[in-house]
Amino acid sequence: MPSAHSDTDLVKVDQDRNSQRWIAYIQKDLPEHLDWWPYTLGAIPLTLLGFLIVTGLLLTFYYVPSPGKAYESVEFITEEVYLGWFVRGVHKFSVDLMILFLLFHVIRVFLTRAYRTPGEWKWVTGAIVLFVTFAMGFTGYSLIFDNVSYWGMTVVTNMLGALPIVGTPLLYLLRGGEEVSDNTLLRLYDLHTKLLPVLLVVLVGGHVLVVRLIGFADVAGSRQSHPFYPVHTLLMGAVAVGMLLLIVDLVMIFPPTLGPPADLQEVAADVSPPWYFSAPFMVISLLPGPVALWGLLGGALLFVVYPFIDRELARRGWPMGVINATVGTIAIGALVILMYLDTQM
Amino acid sequence: MAIIHDDPGRRRFLSQAVMGFGLLFGMGLLGLRFVQFLVPTGTTKRNVPVLLGVEQSLPLNDAITMELGNHKLLVLRTNEGVAAFSRRCTDLGCLVSWDKRREQFICPCHQGIYDKQGRNIAGPPPRPLDRYEVVNRAGQVYVNLAT
Numbered sequence: 001m002p003s004a005h006s007d008t009d010l011v012k013v014d015q016d017r018n019s020q021r022w023i024a025y026i027q028k029d030l031p032e033h034l035d036w037w038p039y040t041l042g043a044i045p046l047t048l049l050g051f052l053i054v055t056g057l058l059l060t061f062y063y064v065p066s067p068g069k070a071y072e073s074v075e076f077i078t079e080e081v082y083l084g085w086f087v088r089g090v091h092k093f094s095v096d097l098m099i100l101f102l103l104f105h106v107i108r109v110f111l112t113r114a115y116r117t118p119g120e121w122k123w124v125t126g127a128i129v130l131f132v133t134f135a136m137g138f139t140g141y142s143l144i145f146d147n148v149s150y151w152g153m154t155v156v157t158n159m160l161g162a163l164p165i166v167g168t169p170l171l172y173l174l175r176g177g178e179e180v181s182d183n184t185l186l187r188l189y190d191l192h193t194k195l196l197p198v199l200l201v202v203l204v205g206g207h208v209l210v211v212r213l214i215g216f217a218d219v220a221g222s223r224q225s226h227p228f229y230p231v232h233t234l235l236m237g238a239v240a241v242g243m244l245l246l247i248v249d250l251v252m253i254f255p256p257t258l259g260p261p262a263d264l265q266e267v268a269a270d271v272s273p274p275w276y277f278s279a280p281f282m283v284i285s286l287l288p289g290p291v292a293l294w295g296l297l298g299g300a301l302l303f304v305v306y307p308f309i310d311r312e313l314a315r316r317g318w319p320m321g322v323i324n325a326t327v328g329t330i331a332i333g334a335l336v337i338l339m340y341l342d343t344q345m
Numbered sequence: 346m347a348i349i350h351d352d353p354g355r356r357r358f359l360s361q362a363v364m365g366f367g368l369l370f371g372m373g374l375l376g377l378r379f380v381q382f383l384v385p386t387g388t389t390k391r392n393v394p395v396l397l398g399v400e401q402s403l404p405l406n407d408a409i410t411m412e413l414g415n416h417k418l419l420v421l422r423t424n425e426g427v428a429a430f431s432r433r434c435t436d437l438g439c440l441v442s443w444d445k446r447r448e449q450f451i452c453p454c455h456q457g458i459y460d461k462q463g464r465n466i467a468g469p470p471p472r473p474l475d476r477y478e479v480v481n482r483a484g485q486v487y488v489n490l491a492t
Contacts, residue, residue: 183385
């Protein structure tokens with residue numbers, strides 16, 4: 001009686017096919033060159049984003065986003081709460097390392113020109129992820145509400161306010177008024193804990209999805225070799241555990257500290273922002289306001305559309321490999337020099 | 346039927362276009378209202394003269410800082426008279442302070458320097474310090490604040 005059990009059989013065959021498809025999906029072969037570590041640098045910031053979300057959620061249970069209480073609550077987290085210093089330390093070092101490895105990842109992609117057709121959208125989505133991460137960094141260190149935070153808020157909102165047309169509304173939107181006030185901290189808190197994290201997770205998801213859909217650029221001599229699961233996944237797991245160990249050690253050696261509380265009447269003697277902002281900070285210190293602002297904006301725009309510039313120039317026969325190596329060296333050199341200048345001031 | 350240029354496709358397109366535009370305008374207006382919700386309404390400003398004191402009682406060649414309402418000011422008395430400056434640096438809004446020895450206003454954020462007339466002489470500031478109008482009525486010094 002073949003018809004008696006054919007229905008269940010069909011469902012089973014369907015299920016089998018579906019699971020086959022899933023297995024094939026996660027076991028997709030990756031090119032051989034992904035064995036070499038510089039090609040896997042994107043997974044590290046992804047892992048660190050996970051750490052940041054977990055520790056960030058924990059921190060929200062104690063943090064109070066009000067100018068009178070923000071600094072105290074951070075102090076409370078650091079000094080009183082059980083393992084508070086540790087959670088805050090992991091949050092802090094994760095963001096430092098996330099930005100560092102994002103930069104390494106960008107440098108690798110730039111030097112190997114991995115954004116070439118059809119990979120332009122990998123670059124564009126990734127560039128936006130980088131900017132949103134910087135915005136997370138800025139809103140995050142503003143929440144501490146020490147002197148550097150407070151004057152950082154003032155300076156950055158002022159810079160955005162200097163933009164033509166959108167500037168003034170944006171300034172009011174961010175500050176919740178004409179001046180940096182109680183509203184400002186609450187708004188930056190909302191951005192840091194609600195809007196930007198959702199945006200970042202969506203963008204990172206989009207970036208990973210685009211990479212999955214488009215695949216990897218051809219690298220000479222690289223064959224399809226190892227499957228994503230389990231070989232590559234295991235490697236990523238090992239990297240995640242390694243990162244966790246590194247961060248735990250860093251937090252133990254350099255426990256998080258707090259600067260003096262915000263003084264609304266007197267600017268701190270040293271208003272240097274965290275290291276990842278020291279280069280733009282020096283740019284706005286050394287150049288007159290509008291020039292610095294337009295320079296930074298122009299640089300950012302150029303950065304986002306670089307794959308399209310590369311395509312156009314390569315079509316005209318420019319040696320892009322050499323150009324990228326030169327541009328990359330100059331850019332990294334300039335960043336390092338600006339950072340060094342900042343430590344000297 | 347005498348209608349020639351009418352067919353279901355065109356009808357559907359037109360009705361969808363009208364509805365689509367209506368929806369777009371509606372949502373746009375709602376979005377605009379939400380932005381207005383986020384941007385607080387400003388209060389109307391009027392000029393209020395505030396008495397600072399007798400001119401002779403202000404220290405000569407030294408600036409005093411004060412906060413009047415939402416305004417942070419520096420009042421400097423020189424031989425030419427009394428001047429009131431906003432402490433807000435015209436570069437990016439940090440607060441300037443008076444350096445007595447150099448007789449200059451210094452902004453510590455990005456090393457902006459102003460002379461004692463409030464003119465930007467070094468560093469990134471794009472324009473002189475904002476000044477408040479100072480009125481002298483029979484030796485009594487008033488400063489005009491917009492509040």
